[in-house]
Amino acid sequence: MSDRAAGPLPPIPLTILTGFLGAGKTTLLNRLVQDPALHDTVVIINEFGEIGLDHLLVETVSDDMILLSAGCLCCTVRGDLIATLEDLLRKRDNGRIGPFRRVIIETTGLADPAPILHAVLYHPYLSMRYAVEGVVTVIDAVNGKGTLDAHVEAVRQAAVAERIVLAKTDLVNDPADLARLRERLHQVNPGATLLDADAPIEAIVAGGLFGLDGKIADVRDWLKAEAVEEAEHRSHAHQHGDHDHHGHHHHDVNRHDASIHAFCLTSDQPIRQGALDTFLDFLRSSQGAKLLRVKGLVALAEDPEHPVVIHGVQHVIHVPAVLPRWPSEDRRSRIVFIVQDLAREPVEKLWNAFVGSPGIDQPDATALADNPLSLRR
Template sequence: MATVPIPVAILTGFLGSGKTTLLNFLLKDPFLSDAAVIINEFGDVGIDHLLVERADENVIEMASGCLCCTIRGDLIDTIHDLLARRGRGEIKSFNRIVIETTGLADPAPVLHAVMSEPGLLAACRLEGVITVVDAFNGMATLDAHPEAVKQVAVADRIVLTKVDLLVGREGEDMLFAIIGRLRKLNPAARLLTTHRNEATAERLFTMGLFDPKTKTADVQTWLAAEAYETAEKRGRRSRRTHSHGHDHDHDHGHDHHHDVSRHDAHIRSFSFSEANAISPQGLELFLELLKSYHGANMLRMKGIVKVSDDPSRPVVLHGVQHVFHPPVRLPAWPDKDERTRLVFIVKDIEKPMIEGLFRAFTDQITGGADAFTDKTLSLNR
């Protein structure tokens, strides 16, 4: 077995987004020649021309070198089976796992499975989420389906497909509209298109937390906290502009047949930083309260945290709803910024609720255990 955890990437996207077409394209890329790909049904992926031999009814080896298998009822069982066969030398070794979800899937349960199964934690770690969006039909899909909104909100990479269908002035307006909406939903995700083969495997699967070439974490890229801060500031300026009693005509001659706020208004993202360290006990209690009060609506949380027992070695956090990956200690800070940095993508949660809760625990370092009072809990009721 490898001495470093195997990165696991989630490929998601709503029905008709072009996810399967993208997967077919990516499987031909040498970058994924040593990957294991878990898909829902072989019938969804046109890989017949790539087959070399059938290892058994569930695992096949393709001409590209990839292994491909179906989800046999339970995703965790499938991953365990792949790892066991790899360990016994029954199938070729692989250095990455790619999981394709169904088009209707809420990505959260798949993330839960990867992040919480004790038997997988030593061998695997979540690399990130790639979400495919249809540029032509994307606005209507986001209007109609909250699952599609969540798929975009939790993504580390967003791939726009069918851009070539957007022609003329109307097509240009549609492209600007969908890009603007995706940026508002997820300001930090890297946005790529399939146009002119821009969405290559290397661009999609180097998501920052783990670089296969160096075996180190690029936490700054992974967090992309600056993008959330910029989006927050832009949002505050926009709200101030529209709250000064100005009479704006919002018709502009456009046919607003979609209600942009139907689902999007409930999704928000923000980040904050803190120079003071938090105690290990405080961090544990903060995470427990976070899950208890906000778990159902916490779509994703990422962070690097200064802990008082060893401030020179920060802890990396990663959570999805009620499930958190076990905290991982880094050997040192990845950059000169030695502050805690936390990023949240949430539904119907205000930033002060979470920021106030966290700062109450950092105040304990200087204020003693009594600094955490019922007043802090009231922030989250």
């Protein structure tokens, strides 16, 4: 037996595919399940009827699982999603199904991806066996503006995505409309990669923290801290350089968009593990519901050469990986927050109290007393 088999199994990348009803998810799924690139992939859908699978069907593995001609395994949710994900691991470990390399979960209609992310990250066993690779949100290029205007959930789906797929771009009559939609999505989520629905399958489902071999992929691409920082600078400069608040730019910011935004906090000094834990605990307990997504790369004072990766959703924040080395020359700690109804200032104040000032071992009581977050335990 090789020593490899004795160690922990590499995590299985897990992608969440979301988008509003009619956005074009089913069309995209149909393309995904027929593509040989998704050989050894399990696609979890609510019911088989949602994709016309008859012409793709090879064999029925069980009443809730079928194997398609391209080698992709489709399964429906039995009970709840956690049970389905556990059942898949059991079948895989017992050899009843082949060792699949990744999982794609399709959420229905209005579903908010946060509870799924939350469930997987929070589960002690699933969070070891599956690696949340990312959220892919499909947006209909024709009706996208109306959907985003009417539903804050749609804005949230776009805000937490790693990749946003624009479907039906060929049906848009005015290129300016499409350009406006792209710019709006970039403002809501500066870190997301915008793709067209005919992009290569690999570009749509890959690009997360872990590759198919279970090894760490490009952390910088996953974190996208530079894009978030740049967007912050742009909007900051815009606010200060434009005293005319009736400018062209302001009237098109929808109230839903305004409630959701991304920001990045950094520290040049390595951070003590205890200070980081305390900061994250305070933040979770006081503002958890407003943290749509938290992603970071942090230098710990105890071991600054091996940065830790942080990934969180709402009240759950965990460390999916410790890197063997820094991914670039930039060794600052960076945490990207995607939040709803939460200003940057209180989070930054808390960050500075625990992390920001070199030479201060623990935040003093007055700094905390001034901070409203600390009182809402």
